[in-house]
Amino acid sequence: MSEISRIHLLHAAMVAALVICWFVLPVYHAGNLARIMVFAIYAMGYNLLFGYTGLLSLGHALFFGAGMYGLGLAMHLGGVSAGPGILAGLIAALVVSGIVGFLALRTTGVAFMIVTLMFAQAGYLAVLLFGTYTRGDEGFVLPQATRALLGVDLSDAQNRYFAALLLFSAVLFFIGWLVRTPFGRCLVAIRENEERARMLGYDITRHKLMAVIMSGTISGLSGAAYCLLFGSAQAAFVAVPYSIFPLLYVLLGGMGTTLGPFVGTLFMFYLIDWSGGNMMVAGFVLVALALFAPAGILGEVRRRLITWLP
Amino acid sequence: MEFGPHLMLATLEGAITAAILALTAVGLSLTFGVMRVVNVAHGEFFMLGAVAAWFISTAIGGHPALGFIAAVVFAPLIIGLLAASADWLVLKRLEYDPERTIVATIGLLYIIQQGALIGFGPNAQPVEAPFSHRIALPWFEWGESGFEMYYPWGLSTNSYKLFIIFAACAILMGLWVIMTRTKIGLVMRATQQDRDMATAFGIPVERVYALTFGLGAALAALGAVLIVPVQQAYYLMGHDPLLLSFIVVIIGGLGSLRGTVLAALLIGMSDGIISVFFSPTLAKIIATLLVAMVLVFRPQGLFGKGTH
Amino acid sequence: MAAVNILETKGLTKTYGGLDANRDIDFALPRGDVHALIGPNGAGKSTFVGMLSGRIPATRGQVWFDGAEVTRLPAHKRISLGIAYTFQITSVFAKLPVRENVALAVRRILGRDRAAVRAKVDGVLERVGMVDQAYQLAGDLSYGHQRVLEIGMGLAQNPELFILDEPTQGLALPEVEAFKNLVNDLRGETTILLIEHNMNVVMEVSDSLTVLNHGEVLARGTPDEIRENADVQAAYLGGV
Numbered sequence: 028m029s030e031i032s033r034i035h036l037l038h039a040a041m042v043a044a045l046v047i048c049w050f051v052l053p054v055y056h057a058g059n060l061a062r063i064m065v066f067a068i069y070a071m072g073y074n075l076l077f078g079y080t081g082l083l084s085l086g087h088a089l090f091f092g093a094g095m096y097g098l099g100l101a102m103h104l105g106g107v108s109a110g111p112g113i114l115a116g117l118i119a120a121l122v123v124s125g126i127v128g129f130l131a132l133r134t135t136g137v138a139f140m141i142v143t144l145m146f147a148q149a150g151y152l153a154v155l156l157f158g159t160y161t162r163g164d165e166g167f168v169l170p171q172a173t174r175a176l177l178g179v180d181l182s183d184a185q186n187r188y189f190a191a192l193l194l195f196s197a198v199l200f201f202i203g204w205l206v207r208t209p210f211g212r213c214l215v216a217i218r219e220n221e222e223r224a225r226m227l228g229y230d231i232t233r234h235k236l237m238a239v240i241m242s243g244t245i246s247g248l249s250g251a252a253y254c255l256l257f258g259s260a261q262a263a264f265v266a267v268p269y270s271i272f273p274l275l276y277v278l279l280g281g282m283g284t285t286l287g288p289f290v291g292t293l294f295m296f297y298l299i300d301w302s303g304g305n306m307m308v309a310g311f312v313l314v315a316l317a318l319f320a321p322a323g324i325l326g327e328v329r330r331r332l333i334t335w336l337p
Numbered sequence: 338m339e340f341g342p343h344l345m346l347a348t349l350e351g352a353i354t355a356a357i358l359a360l361t362a363v364g365l366s367l368t369f370g371v372m373r374v375v376n377v378a379h380g381e382f383f384m385l386g387a388v389a390a391w392f393i394s395t396a397i398g399g400h401p402a403l404g405f406i407a408a409v410v411f412a413p414l415i416i417g418l419l420a421a422s423a424d425w426l427v428l429k430r431l432e433y434d435p436e437r438t439i440v441a442t443i444g445l446l447y448i449i450q451q452g453a454l455i456g457f458g459p460n461a462q463p464v465e466a467p468f469s470h471r472i473a474l475p476w477f478e479w480g481e482s483g484f485e486m487y488y489p490w491g492l493s494t495n496s497y498k499l500f501i502i503f504a505a506c507a508i509l510m511g512l513w514v515i516m517t518r519t520k521i522g523l524v525m526r527a528t529q530q531d532r533d534m535a536t537a538f539g540i541p542v543e544r545v546y547a548l549t550f551g552l553g554a555a556l557a558a559l560g561a562v563l564i565v566p567v568q569q570a571y572y573l574m575g576h577d578p579l580l581l582s583f584i585v586v587i588i589g590g591l592g593s594l595r596g597t598v599l600a601a602l603l604i605g606m607s608d609g610i611i612s613v614f615f616s617p618t619l620a621k622i623i624a625t626l627l628v629a630m631v632l633v634f635r636p637q638g639l640f641g642k643g644t645h
Numbered sequence: 646m647a648a649v650n651i652l653e654t655k656g657l658t659k660t661y662g663g664l665d666a667n668r669d670i671d672f673a674l675p676r677g678d679v680h681a682l683i684g685p686n687g688a689g690k691s692t693f694v695g696m697l698s699g700r701i702p703a704t705r706g707q708v709w710f711d712g713a714e715v716t717r718l719p720a721h722k723r724i725s726l727g728i729a730y731t732f733q734i735t736s737v738f739a740k741l742p743v744r745e746n747v748a749l750a751v752r753r754i755l756g757r758d759r760a761a762v763r764a765k766v767d768g769v770l771e772r773v774g775m776v777d778q779a780y781q782l783a784g785d786l787s788y789g790h791q792r793v794l795e796i797g798m799g800l801a802q803n804p805e806l807f808i809l810d811e812p813t814q815g816l817a818l819p820e821v822e823a824f825k826n827l828v829n830d831l832r833g834e835t836t837i838l839l840i841e842h843n844m845n846v847v848m849e850v851s852d853s854l855t856v857l858n859h860g861e862v863l864a865r866g867t868p869d870e871i872r873e874n875a876d877v878q879a880a881y882l883g884g885v
Contacts, residue, residue: 083436083439130630130633134636135636137375137591138632138636138637141584141587141628142632142633144580145584145625145628148580148625149622149625152618152621152622152625153622155618156618156619156622209752209756209757212749212752213752213753216749219738219739219740219741220736220739225721225724226720226721226724226732226736227724227798227802228753228802229753230722267580275440278439282436306447306450307451310449310451311444311448313440313443313447314444314448316444317437317438318427318430318437321431321436
């Protein structure tokens with residue numbers, strides 16, 4: 028079987044397993060999975076820039092928020108329906124990531140981290156500043172009646188689960204395909220040795236900008252999905268912790284792997300859940316991870332066992 | 338209050354912010370500059386300083402000045418030792434790899450923050466200042482009989498607040514003397530410049546790193562001890578200092594302590610002063626975007642030496 | 646019609662804060678030649694090559710590649726016009742397999758056609774004798790093998806011009822021999838510009854040489870001519 032087919036088969040198996048989960052798992056866990064899948068999309072978007080291209084952003088909450096408020100404000104204030112709302116969220120994220128990419132990519136390394144952090148902070152503060160529209164920290168809620176797409180009520184738990192799964196699968200397959208294209212391979216080359224990639228004739232700046240835009244738009248999709256499926260938008264989602272979470276999920280699950288972001292999100296979610304919100308446990312796990320499994324869960328699996336893992 | 342006096346107050350408040358920010362940021366500049374590690378837990382060492390000050394002064398009781406002196410001496414010491422051991426036990430074993438260090442220090446952040454929540458509680462606790470005298474501030478006006486000085490109502494500050502500024506300056510001067518005139522300072526600077534050469538000269542680099550890490554944390558803790566009578570101790574108070582310290586260090590330029598202090602002055606003062614003209618939120622947005630733009634067009638910061 | 650000289654510079658100058666690292670260099674490299682650029686340490690060779698490849702912007706002067714002016718073009722664009730470049734300190738993708746290293750070089754030209762890419766990679770590995778190491782991580786190879794890999798990555802681009810920056814540095818004697826054979830094998834297929842310190846290699850494989858000293862061209866000519874040149878001797882032995 029060719030490498031590509033194996034990858035798609037693995038992803039298809041993953042999706043199938045998630046379908047089965049809905050019917051097999053108790054309601055509580057199935058509900059969690061819907062939330063986890065939405066945030067896994069965010070993590071997958073982040074992974075594209077960090078895991079594959081090697082650019083560490085500390086400001087992805089800006090893109091998540093752009094999607095969230097793009098959809099949220101369009102529906103809440105503009106009165107549009109879910110379909111155009113999703114479009115609004117995506118366009119908002121696309122534009123914001125384009126602008127941030129254009130400016131921030133003039134820097135590298137730590138300066139890049141701080142610049143992205145600053146843009147995200149400015150975004151968070153802007154949400155607070157325009158509180159008359161965004162309701163700031165308190166946020167706003169989308170009425171259940173509006174959260175329907177093509178006649179399907181998305182506030183219903185089953186519909187919500189499968190909507191999240193649909194989006195998750197779409198992004199998973201997209202990334203699985205992308206990382207095996209010449210473009211995707213070049214991103215890895217940039218991560219591994221940027222100067223060598225440049226001197227092979229690749230336009231590094233253009234590749235990085237495309238990576239930022241794709242990464243930002245996928246993150247925005249997650250934000251829009253969250254707002255649509257769970258019905259709320261709050262300033263907290265644009266604050267610094269929400270920029271750190273995807274980094275954490277990706278590092279935990281395995282950076283530069285397609286399924287790592289999902290594994291990391293799942294792991295972190297249940298770690299916090301089981302420790303009763305006691306972040307100290309999470310803290311110790313992270314330190315242990317850094318010491319003993321630096322490539323993340325799937326990263327270590329790929330290193331030691333399944334070398335073809337995408 | 339009129340505009341002039343209002344601005345003067347804002348300047349004073351800004352100076353205090355800048356003073357504490359300078360201490361905290363210099364602490365970060367040492368670890369960041371010397372060890373090249375991004376310590377996400379730096380803000381938590383700041384918070385621990387404030388929490389420790391509360392514990393010490395509550396335990397000692399009596400006149401607040403006693404507790405204050407004890408806190409100033411012991412809090413940075415304890416927290417410095419804590420940080421040094423974290424470096425020795427964890428960071429050293431990671432070989433200071435950038436990504437692993439970020440993960441580990443995020444873990445440390447959670448551990449310390451949660452520990453403070455458990456041990457100290459979720460509420461903000463006040464700490465009494467060792468001394469506090471109201472000092473009325475004069476303002477000037479062109480009156481009928483020429484240049485007049487008067488004391489506008491509400492324009493006053495506090496002797497302790499002024500003390501903070503002087504204390505911070507003294508500490509920074511002391512640090513400068515240590516870094517430039519003592520052997521240990523020389524060793525630290527040598528290790529920062531060229532780690533491999535330092536090893537070749539027999540400098541125990543790993544011990545220097547532990548010392549540096551401890552010193553950086555101690556400085557942050559000291560800054561918190563100074564500000565806690567003004568601000569109150571709170572288990573989440575590390576967030577803002579972390580953010581601001583990083584900004585200051587990068588803007589000032591990696592590897593430049595002088596740049597860090599100047600950037601702290603710039604950012605600490607401007608935040609307060611811009612807030613006079615615009616709403617605080619808008620002021621913060623402007624400041625944030627300004628920081629971003631400085632880096633976009635001058636990635637090495639104001640005084641930095643090339644890229645890292 | 647293809648230009649006679651594949652590479653030309655006119656008055657190429659690089660000034661760093663008042664100091665001329667390169668001054669008014671006129672240079673011409675005939676298509677098909679194996680040409681060596683030599684000079685004592687500090688002569689400005691690295692700066693010159695930097696300006697040729699596009700990694701260093703010129704202060705003054707022009708660079709022409711295959712008849713077109715490329716002075717303002719960024720490095721990656723020049724490479725894509727048909728230049729291959731190997732670094733002074735070998736630079737490969739250490740954590741990627743040898744195959745993938747070559748594939749990355751190939752893909753920029755052949756793009757999405759997986760079968761064609763695979764075939765080309767096989768061909769290149771065959772030619773440089775690395776078929777057995779195809780799935781090893783590049784970083785696990787010996788330094789000499791990494792150098793060969795890097796040259797292979799250059800070959801994969803079917804370059805018009807091959808710039809080799811100190812290719813024999815760090816190589817053991819048998820590896821140097823292998824390298825000389827490779828150069829002779831490539832002769833006529835592409836134009837080669839060598840920046841070298843190893844005089845044996847230079848004298849044996851080069852058709853012509855340019856000698857730089859103090860940032861300027863000191864001499865040009867065939868190996869024999871350069872060997873006889875008194876100025877060149879003086880420059881190397883110190884004094885000029």
